[in-house]
Amino acid sequence: MGILSGNPKEEPMHFGEINSVWQFSMAAKGSVSCYQAYLNHAGDKDLKKILDDLIDQAKLEIKECDTLLTDNGIPPAPALPERPSVKLEEIPPGARFTDPEIAAKLAADTSIGLVACSQAMGQAIREDIGALFAKYHLTKAALGTRILELNKEKGWLVPPPLQLKRSESE
Structure with missing residues (x-):
């Protein structure tokens, strides 16, 4: 039997896994914390639904990651305080995030999360940790698709320059 060939949950985590x-x-x-604040600023009901789903997913990730860390004797990062609810009308217009701004930030965050999941999967030698991040990757991909569809549907998507016509020299 080789090194680290037993039950993955009984294997030690290496420093890369711990850090990830x-x-x-x-x-x-x-x-x-951020998405709870965005909920206060959001006016669109579809955007609020995605924010709720992102918050629920993040809370699941916190629970699972913190349990994994604690089970391996590593103290997790401290929790942040819950944000209070505020009525949209109470936020001055100049201080308020707009729905397109929020949606763009959610798209960027989800993209960054996919990269982080891929990196964690690639460096994992414990199968359970690789599988955990594969699960998160799949969920983030699905949420990212919903965010993209929302941005397109609402007219909030700002695409990069599009190549509509190829030059004659090619």
Whole structure:
């Protein structure tokens, strides 16, 4: 039997796995805080539904990552305080994030999350950790598709320059 060939949950985590899980948990905690604030600013009901789903996913990631860390004797990052609810009308217009701004930030965050999941999967030698991040990757891909569809449907998508016609020299 080779090294680390037993039950993955009984194998030690290597430093890369520890760092990935810890950072992912910390990022999820930041996302919950930020997305709760965005909920106060959002006016579109479809955008609010995606924000709720992103918050629920981030809370699941926090729970699972923090449990993994704790089970391996590593203290997780501290939790951030819950944000209070505020009525949209109470936020001055100049201080308010607009729905297109929020949706663009959600798209960027989801894209960054996909890269983080891929990196964690690639460096994992414990199958359970690789599988955990594969699960998160799949969920983020599905949420990213919903965000893209929302941005297109609402007219909020700002595409990069599009190549509509090839030059004659090619």
